[in-house]
Each structure stands twice: as C-alpha cells, then as structure tokens.
Amino acid sequence: MKLAGSRGKSGDGTAEVALLQRVAGGDRNAFAELYRRLQRPLFGYLMKLVREREMVEDVLNETMMEIWRQAARFEGRSSVNTWVFSIAHHRAVSRLRKKRETALDEEQAAAIEDESPTPDEHAMSGDMSRLIAALMEQLSFEHREILHLAYYQEFSVQEIADALDLPANTVKTRMFYARQRLKALLEKSGVEGMVA
Amino acid sequence: MTKASTRAESDVALSDEDILELLPWYAGGKTSAAETAAIERKLQGNAKLQAELQLVRQEKQVSRESVKALGEPDPALLNKMLGQLDSVRQLPPIAREGTEAQPGFLARLLGFVPSPALRFAMAAACLVIVVESAALLKLAGSESEQSYQTASAPAAAAGPELIVHFQPDARLSAITMLLSDLDATVVKGPMPDGAFVIALQKDADANAAMTVLRGHADLVLAVDQGS
Numbered sequence: 001m002k003l004a005g006s007r008g009k010s011g012d013g014t015a016e017v018a019l020l021q022r023v024a025g026g027d028r029n030a031f032a033e034l035y036r037r038l039q040r041p042l043f044g045y046l047m048k049l050v051r052e053r054e055m056v057e058d059v060l061n062e063t064m065m066e067i068w069r070q071a072a073r074f075e076g077r078s079s080v081n082t083w084v085f086s087i088a089h090h091r092a093v094s095r096l097r098k099k100r101e102t103a104l105d106e107e108q109a110a111a112i113e114d115e116s117p118t119p120d121e122h123a124m125s126g127d128m129s130r131l132i133a134a135l136m137e138q139l140s141f142e143h144r145e146i147l148h149l150a151y152y153q154e155f156s157v158q159e160i161a162d163a164l165d166l167p168a169n170t171v172k173t174r175m176f177y178a179r180q181r182l183k184a185l186l187e188k189s190g191v192e193g194m195v196a
Numbered sequence: 197m198t199k200a201s202t203r204a205e206s207d208v209a210l211s212d213e214d215i216l217e218l219l220p221w222y223a224g225g226k227t228s229a230a231e232t233a234a235i236e237r238k239l240q241g242n243a244k245l246q247a248e249l250q251l252v253r254q255e256k257q258v259s260r261e262s263v264k265a266l267g268e269p270d271p272a273l274l275n276k277m278l279g280q281l282d283s284v285r286q287l288p289p290i291a292r293e294g295t296e297a298q299p300g301f302l303a304r305l306l307g308f309v310p311s312p313a314l315r316f317a318m319a320a321a322c323l324v325i326v327v328e329s330a331a332l333l334k335l336a337g338s339e340s341e342q343s344y345q346t347a348s349a350p351a352a353a354a355g356p357e358l359i360v361h362f363q364p365d366a367r368l369s370a371i372t373m374l375l376s377d378l379d380a381t382v383v384k385g386p387m388p389d390g391a392f393v394i395a396l397q398k399d400a401d402a403n404a405a406m407t408v409l410r411g412h413a414d415l416v417l418a419v420d421q422g423s
Contacts, residue, residue: 026286028278035274044263057269064277065284066389072289073390086388090359094420132258151259156226165387172217179220182255 016080024071035064041081041153042088048148049092049141059095063088078162082155085163089145096141128191135185143178150175210234215245223252287390287417288364356402357383357422358409359391366415374412378405393422 016037022030042063046056066087074083136147149155149163161168208230210218215238221227222235239245358380362371375382378396385392396405402421409419 024286024289028281031281032274032278035277039269039273043269044266047266048263057273060269061273061277061280065280068281069284069287070389071286073287078388083388090387090389090391090420094359094422097421128254129258129261132255133262136255136258136262147255147259148263150220150224151256152263154224154226157221162388175220176217179252179255183251 013079013081017074017076020067020071020074020080023068024074031064031068034067038064038084042084044152045085045088045145045148046092048144048152049089050096055095055099059088059091062091062095066091079159081153082159082162085149085153085155086165089164131189131191132182132186135182135189138185139178139181142174143181146171146174146178147182208234210238212238212245216248219245219249219252220256223249223256355396355398355400356405357393357395358402358406359387359420359422360394360409361389361391361417361419363413363415363417371415374409374415378408380405391418 016034019030019034019037023034039060042060043056046059046063047053050056050059063084067084070087074080078086136144139147145164146160149160155163157168157171160166160171164171166174210231215235218227218231218235222232227235239249375394378394379400380394380396383393383395387393396402406419406421409416
C-alpha cells in the first residue's frame with residue numbers, strides 16, 4: 001500500500017526550470033525574474049524560521065547567490081521549488097547555528113519578550129485564529145518549518161521530503177507531532193474540545 | 197488505467213493513524229486519488245475526524261494569514277544582489293562522460309551514476325578504501341539518510357559536522373588526503389545542492405577545520421557548519 005500523500009508538484013515548474021537554465025547561462029534578467037517569483041515564498045519561509053528581518057534578508061541574499069552559483073548543477077531530480085527551499089533550509093540552519101540559536105527550545109522561544117498579546121490573552125478574548133498563530137510561534141524550529149511548508153507553501157509530502165532531505169514517513173510523523181504539540185498548547189491555554 | 201486497477205487503487209485501506217497523518221495534505225488537495233477516497237470514506241459519519249479536519253483547515257488558514265502579515269523583503273535587495281553577481285563564480289554543470297575535457301575524477305565519478313544514493317555510496321566507499329584502508333562495516337540509518345562507518349573512527353567520530361562543496365575538477369586523491377589530514381569522514385551526500393556532509397572527530401575544532409578547508413580553494417568551493 002502506498003501512502004505517498006504526494007499528488008503532483010506545486011505547479012509543473014516549467015517556467016522556473018527555463019528561468020534556471022537561463023540563470024545558469026549567466027542571464028541576469030532571468031535571475032531578477034526568478035527572484036521576483038521566489039521572493040515572497042522564500043521570505044515567508046525564512047521569516048518563520050529565522051524571525052529576525054535583517055537576518056532573514058541576509059539568508060535570502062545568500063540563498064539567491066547560491067542559486068546563481070549552482071544553477072547549472074540543477075538536474076531536475078526534484079522540482080525547482082524543492083531545490084531552492086533545500087538551499088534556503090541549509091542556509092537558515094547554518095546561520096542560526098552560527099548565532100547559536102538552534103538550541104532555542106520552545107520554552108526559551110516562549111520567553112522572548114514580545115509586545116503582542118500573549119496566548120492567554122488571545123484565549124481570553126476568544127480570538128481563536130490569533131491564539132493559534134501565537135501558539136505556532138512557540139513551536140520548535142522543525143515543527144514551525146513543517147507546518148509552514150505543508151500549510152502555506154502547500155508542498156506535498158514528497159516535496160517536503162526532497163527539500164529537507166528526509167524520508168517521506170518522517171515528514172508525516174513530524175507533521176503529526178507538530179500538530180499534537182500545537183493542540184497541547186491550545187489545551188494548556190484553556191481551549192477545550194479542539195483535540196479530536 | 198483499467199477498471200480493475202482503478203478499483204484496487206480506490207480500495208486502499210488507511211488506519212486512523214494514517215488518516216490523521218495525511219489530513220493536512222488532504223486539506224490542501226495533496227493526497228493521491230486513492231488516499232483521498234479512503235480518507236473521505238473514513239470521514240463519513242466520524243464526527244471526531246471531521247472536527248480534526250476542521251482544526252487542520254483553521255491551522256492552514258492561520259498559517260496563510262500570518263505570512264501575509266509579514267510583508268515583503270526590502271525592495272532594494274534585488275539591486276544589491278545584482279551588484280554581487282559578478283563576484284560570484286558560477287559552477288559548470290557536473291561533467292558527463294565524453295562531454296567535458298578532462299573532468300576531475302570526483303566529478304566524473306559522481307556524474308556518471310544516476311542515483312544520488314548510489315553516487316554517495318561509491319564516493320564514500322572510495323574515500324573509505326583510499327583514506328583509511330579499512331573495511332566498510334556498517335550502513336546505518338534509513339534509505340535516504342545513509343552513513344558509513346569504518347573500524348578506525350566512525351561512531352566515535354560523531355564530532356562536529358561540516359557542509360562542504362568541493363571544486364568540480366578536484367581530484368579524489370587530493371580530497372582524500374585533505375580529509376585524512378583533518379581525520380574527517382564523509383557521512384552524507386551529495387545533497388540536492390551538491391554538497392557533502394563530513395564529520396570531524398569528537399573533540400575536533402570545527403572552526404579550525406573550516407579554516408583549513410577554506411585554505412584549499414583548489415579543492416573546496418565553500419564550507420559551512422552542518423546542522
């Protein structure tokens with residue numbers, strides 16, 4: 001029985017492949033066009049992982065330079081999207097490690113001073129969407145990443161597996177535990193009846 | 197596809213656990229036809245599962261809205277990057293047999309083999325044989341997370357990891373010598389971007405090793421600390 005959970009790709013990616021081929025040939029206009037297509041998804045992804053805007057833009061810059069450098073080596077084994085996100089992932093991890101922030105665990109993340117309302121305040125106000133958003137920010141790096149790739153980028157299981165270099169089953173179980181953790185935080189915030 | 201095979205596909209049975217794992221992708225239309233059919237069968241009359249799907253949809257919506265609120269990168273970033281392109285050397289494609297004149301052994305070795313896993317296996321095996329002259333003892337981890345260990349260093353070698361991009365024309369013999377000098381072992385690769393992960397010895401100084409690697413610009417294009 002196959003449980004791929006991986007129907008299709010995020011678009012067929014033909015235009016991106018063509019752009020990448022032009023980038024590999026040193027076409028700066030193609031590079032600019034590719035950046036315009038990638039900037040929002042990459043920026044959103046990196047903001048969820050790295051969080052600090054200045055550092056995010058540095059990592060985005062590094063990712064695009066790596067794409068420029070490696071474009072000729074893209075061999076189409078995965079989609080352009082997953083190849084690009086793989087580079088961004090490694091760059092983000094590397095940057096965070098340099099800042100020794102990868103050890104930031106959920107409790108420490110929650111302790112970061114933030115002027116926005118706390119999850120409890122959201123719970124008391126009954127604003128469920130804001131509460132879920134606040135609690136998502138308390139998740140670990142890996143859990144934030146998997147939720148973002150599945151929910152926002154709408155990557156399939158296999159695309160996430162390709163981008164993060166993980167087995168497909170690990171992608172599914174990581175997502176499962178990310179959601180379990182989120183539900184536990186919801187319950188802790190006093191929200192009842194959300195856990196199926 | 198025949199009717200029989202279509203029926204077989206749609207008859208796929210999923211456990212409750214399978215369904216829970218797949219719901220986030222079902223909500224995004226990213227499950228296969230067989231998975232979708234199986235999930236929808238389970239959803240019928242199952243209030244608990246329907247509530248779970250509702251929560252998934254809410255999480256998905258929140259995720260999308262939270263990213264919209266982040267805005268966009270500085271518009272000046274593109275011009276900044278365009279100004280950097282001239283200083284970034286573009287790599288040539290990995291050479292294929294009979295196409296490039298005198299490609300490096302590593303490039304040829306890795307270029308010929310279609311499967312990334314097989315490429316890694318070949319490269320790792322060569323490195324192990326040449327550098328350490330030891331038996332290939334253990335293939336650990338899952339299919340996509342292979343690592344090789346030898347009698348001399350391995351598990352204990354689980355020191356700092358570095359991500360290394362080698363020069364495409366670098367000779368395997370030169371790379372093996374460099375890794376030998378560092379007492380390092382290739383543990384993973386090539387990654388989608390062509391990088392290899394090497395592991396240093398337990399007490400090794402990662403920064404010092406990175407300095408050494410960067411000092412061999414003829415062999416190493418880039419090096420970063422691993423994850």
